[in-house]
Amino acid sequence: MVEADQTIKDCYVAAAAADKAGGNISGMLSVLQDAGMLLSKADLALGKGDFDSAYNLAVQSKARLGGFIAEASSVKDAAENSGFVDFMINIVGSSVGTVAVVVGSFAVWFWLNKRYAKVGHVEQDESQRV
Numbered sequence: 789m790v791e792a793d794q795t796i797k798d799c800y801v802a803a804a805a806a807d808k809a810g811g812n813i814s815g816m817l818s819v820l821q822d823a824g825m826l827l828s829k830a831d832l833a834l835g836k837g838d839f840d841s842a843y844n845l846a847v848q849s850k851a852r853l854g855g856f857i858a859e860a861s862s863v864k865d866a867a868e869n870s871g872f873v874d875f876m877i878n879i880v881g882s883s884v885g886t887v888a889v890v891v892g893s894f895a896v897w898f899w900l901n902k903r904y905a906k907v908g909h910v911e912q913d914e915s916q917r918v
Contacts, residue, residue, distance in 0.1 A: 789834065792827050792846040796820065799853050802860035811867035816860060823852040 799820055807813050830845035 789827070789830055789842065789846045792823075792830070792850040795850050795853050796823055796827060799823070799856045799860070802857045802864075806860045806864040806867065809864045809867040810871055811860075811863035813860070813863060816856065816863070819852060819856060823849045826852060 803813050803816050803820060806816070826845050826849035830842045830849060833839075833845060834842035
């Protein structure tokens with residue numbers, strides 16, 4: 789019973805870490821709830837003196853959580869990776885886009901200024917001849 793209880797606690801910690809990272813843990817919470825119910829039933833059976841049932845329920849509870857921590861770690865890693873990619877696209881991409889627009893605008897302005905400065909200069913020369 790102690791091992792099953794500790795396993796549930798470890799799994800809750802892993803699920804909390806995955807949730808904090810932004811992962812979807814709704815399915816994992818259902819598994820945790822099932823394991824907790826089995827452990828509760830084991831505790832009740834132990835209180836009644838039914839040691840065999842208590843042992844079997846505790847083993848079932850622990851078995852229900854097999855691979856849970858690895859799954860929670862995978863969800864956490866995926867959520868962190870997704871957050872990094874979102875950051876790169878939203879912040880870095882926007883910054884690069886803004887710099888490109890500013891630099892492009894200055895380039896167009898200089899090109900237009902150079903082009904129309906010559907035309908304006910020619911028109912002034914012709915108006916002075918008249």
